[in-house]
Amino acid sequence: MLDPASAALLKHQPPSAAGGRPEIDRGQLRGLFLDSITKGTVRWDRAVSGVTPLTDGTCRLHFGDGTAEDFDLVVGADGAWSRVRPALSQAAPGYTGVTFVETGFDHCDTRHPDLARLVGNGSMLAKGVGRSLVAQRNSNGHIRAYIAVRVPQDWHAAAGIDLGDQRAVRTHLLRMFDGWDESLRYILRNSDSGFTNRPLFVLPAPHTWEHVPGVTLLGDAAHLMPPVGLGANLAMLDGSDLAHALVTEAGVDDAVRAYESTMLPRSTEAATGSAQGLDHLVPAATS
Incomplete structure (x- = not known):
């Protein structure tokens, strides 16, 4: 941290000897994820225009080209301006x-x-x-x-x-x-x-919703907050928790409920802390 008028050093926090906070460029992280899955798993050029939860507990994805497909579970991991979020919440950033x-x-x-x-x-x-x-x-x-x-x-x-x-x-x-x-x-x-x-x-904090079978959210789609170092980490933790629940719970709906019961309180706490972090990063004028 430097003084704006002189660029003099005000504070220095060296990395811990244990290397407890590793960092990686976002593009490289994305490459690691894509390279770890079977080629063709990601279907490019299939923009989603919206989703419709169905009465049988599944969910229909509507694509920009006018087609639609049904899935047991749709996970909205599509960021700040999520096309999936409206199926669960009317909250807007x-x-x-x-x-x-x-x-x-x-x-x-x-x-x-x-x-x-x-x-x-x-x-x-x-x-x-x-x-x-x-x-x-x-x-x-x-x-x-x-x-x-x-x-x-x-x-x-x-x-x-x-x-x-x-x-x-x-x-x-x-x-x-x-x-x-x-x-x-x-x-x-x-x-x-x-x-x-x-x-x-940012999304309102807390941002919660009533459970809807067949659809859920993770990452910025669920808890968009100021970019002070938590967003990508939380998204990965969300994904890990959801995957673990899908493997260990009795069914898809049970898994989503278990995931949401953990993710939603955690994201509220993180969003509150991130808002404070933004105020620290860019201080407002005091009256």
Whole structure:
């Protein structure tokens, strides 16, 4: 953690000697999962438009091409804007008031050595009131950076900025971080990739539903929360718990009930903690 005005080190938390918090790039994790299953298991180009629970306890998937298929169990693992969720809940994600603007740096150790030293081998955070800079070292010499700001969702429209005009976005962001140390503003001036606007949305917490046979949710589809390091881990834990229940319980419906009885309370606790984490990451102004 660095001081925004001077880039002086405020806090350093080295990795534990036991290596208790390993990290992996999302794309590599996705590759591991896909490579571990039989080819053809994943059916690409079959976008789901919606689901209909049936009276016999099964569930019908409706596809974008107009076709439909019935399944014993449909697991909505389709993220923030889930097409499966409406079968269980009318809850919709709401804007948190915080937007991440993402950018990146390639070959950081040779092309951006000062930034590489600033970030180190893990993550770097510099935060002020209503705005923060976060940078994380990824594999293959890449640094991913987020400009985190408390702004209206349409901040760019209010500022008269076309998000496709990268120069205008850069100029506006530099103005927002006026007075910050130049070694930190380097993130705004010299990124290799463009700026991607990512407004943060969350589901209400707690987000629960009455059990419906034949369908359930996991991951962001079930408990979308601020991205402070829990989302992917929870999704994998959800999947593991559901798989274990399907193997050990007497039937599919019993398994889903057992899974939901564990997942829903856990996700409520995690969502509350993640909301607090976002407030810590991007502090709001106090009156």
